[in-house]
Amino acid sequence: MKKKIGVGIIGYGTVGSGVYHILTTKSRKLSTLSGADIDVVLVAERDRDRMKGKVPEQISTADAYEVINHPDIDVVVEVIGGIEPAYTFIKQALQNKKHVVTANKALMASRGGALLELAQEQGVDLYFEASVGGGIPIIRPLKHSLAGNAIHRVMGIVNGTTNYILTKMAEEGSSLDEALKEAQALGFAEADPSADVEGHDAAAKIAILASIAFNSRVTADKVYTEGIMGITPEDIAYAKEMGYIIKLLAVAKEDDEGMEVRVHPTMIPAKHPLASVAGVMNAIFVEGDAVGEVMFYGPGAGSLPAASAIVGDVFEVALNISLNKVGSMTCGCFEHKKVKAVDDIESRYYMRLDALDKPGVLAKIAKVLGDNNVSIETAIQKNTRDGHAELVFGTYLVKEKSMRRALKKIEQLDVVAEVGNILRVEG
Known part of the structure; x- marks a missing residue:
């Protein structure tokens, strides 16, 4: 008999609704491939009106702790974002010996180490593929597919909002303020865009990637960060004249002196693969000693791309449960390397x-x-x-x-x- 695996979702916003949609419309495929019946048991959303007509009333709640403490829920999906109450919810779920899947980059970049250690202690999985790159698979490839490499460099465009703004400036000669207002009107930028344009969103993501690539814990506060607000049309034009494109890059490198982890506007050659990444798309460039140079490209945000990564993690957990190999996503930060001063x-x-x-x-x-x-x-x-x-x-x-x-x-x-x-x- 197939095992029954109950899933609870905390948050029914843009990403949470996408997760619910994929899990309920792709259940046959997911169950067949994982060897387990994956069933959404409960969805928690503080504003229950969001779920009316979309989620059956009998599986909806306004109380996240109903999901965390539900006896039939094996996997908790957290998609509310922010540090609190997400940290408290995830910690309690892990203590209840429930597996957790999250897209929370800010949390994983600041307290991820402690949560991963708790998951190992409890013998459960904590997966977070969607925390970086939206729908782009990058965390699992770094951990597994590229495990035989010494990674020298990870460099990427990991924030769609700033990439959209810089693309508009380069292609249409817009000022930064004009491009930002357009991004907000289209829903690509928040009403308060500071986390994006000041580089903090990208800093959290590169902290996660550096930790995995170099097997040494890097927290977001160790990332040197500059935003794009000082970029002018003149800079864009001069860069083009010199054969370059300006992008907000997240950069992580390692050498014998330690790690450098930084986010800032950067001029890259127009012929570089990252230079052609336009609009809200993301791309992550990885250099390893064995594989050479590889690039991961795709949508960095949005309901279904992010949900795709989350459901991939749910599937992985279900497969682990079916094969009795839970607890396989370890922290991997077994070294203690210095982060260089800027x-x-x-x-x-x-x-x-x-x-x-x-x-x-x-x-x-x-x-x-x-x-x-x-x-x-x-x-x-x-x-x-x-x-x-x-x-x-x-x-x-x-x-x-x-x-x-x-x-x-x-x-x-x-x-x-x-x-x-x-x-x-x-x-």
């Missing part, structure tokens, strides 16, 4: 300045850069007007602390009116 990270840079248009200015700026071990690769003068000119520089590889030291000196030069923008260059 000052010790090396990068190439793009720099835009407003300076006086007169002889000797370029030489003064070049001297400051040279005195601080910053070598210039390119220098372009643009838009001369009213006795001023825009100067655009590209540097060779340099340590962050050297670049910051040079910038302080440049800002003090009487020939420099303003440091317009500084961007890192990858690829």
Whole structure:
């Protein structure tokens, strides 16, 4: 006889409704492949009106603890987001020896280690594929398919909102504010878009990916983070002229000195695979010593893409239960590696300045850069007007602390009116 596996869903918003839809419409396929009858026992949503006419009343509730404590529920799906009360709900479910599937990136990037340890202690599974990349399979491939690799680098576009904004700026010449308002009107950006445009959403995701790739726990507060609010149409245009595209990149690298984990606007070559990722799409580029370079691409958000990843986890748990191999998703963070301070990270840079248009200015700026071990690769003068000119520089590889030291000196030069923008260059 097939085992019966009861599923409870906490949250019936955009993603929760997608999970319910897939589980109820694909039940025959899921049950046949997993060897278990997967049944939605209960759906909890604080606003029960959301479920009217969509979820049978007898399996709907406003109380999450009815799901957590229900004797017929084996797998709890948490899709409410945020740290609390999600952390309390998941912790209690694990203590009740229920398996948990979550899409909660903020929680897994801050307290995921403790929850994974609790799951192991309780002999249950905690899966979180949908926490990064929406519908893109990335966590399980990193843990399993690429287990034979030493991963050197994970780099990706993991926030659809900012990618949409930067795409509109590049393709249509929109200002950042115009592109943001359009993203909000289309539902791609929240009314308060700060988590996206300030880079915090991407920071949580790269913390999770770095932890898995390098087998060492990285929390979101260790990720150096910059948002996109300083990007101007001029930066987009100059990047294009130099053969680059600007993207908000999440970057994780490892070398003998430790890990670097960061999120910031980045110039990447127009021919790089990530440069063609447009709109709300996501892509994650992975480099391993055995596999070489691979890229995972697809929709990074939305009801059904995210639900697809969650249901994949539910299926995996059901398969584990059928095969008596629960507890297989271990933390994997068995090493304790240093996260480098941003000052010790090396990068190439793009720099835009407003300076006086007169002889000797370029030489003064070049001297400051040279005195601080910053070598210039390119220098372009643009838009001369009213006795001023825009100067655009590209540097060779340099340590962050050297670049910051040079910038302080440049800002003090009487020939420099303003440091317009500084961007890192990858690829």
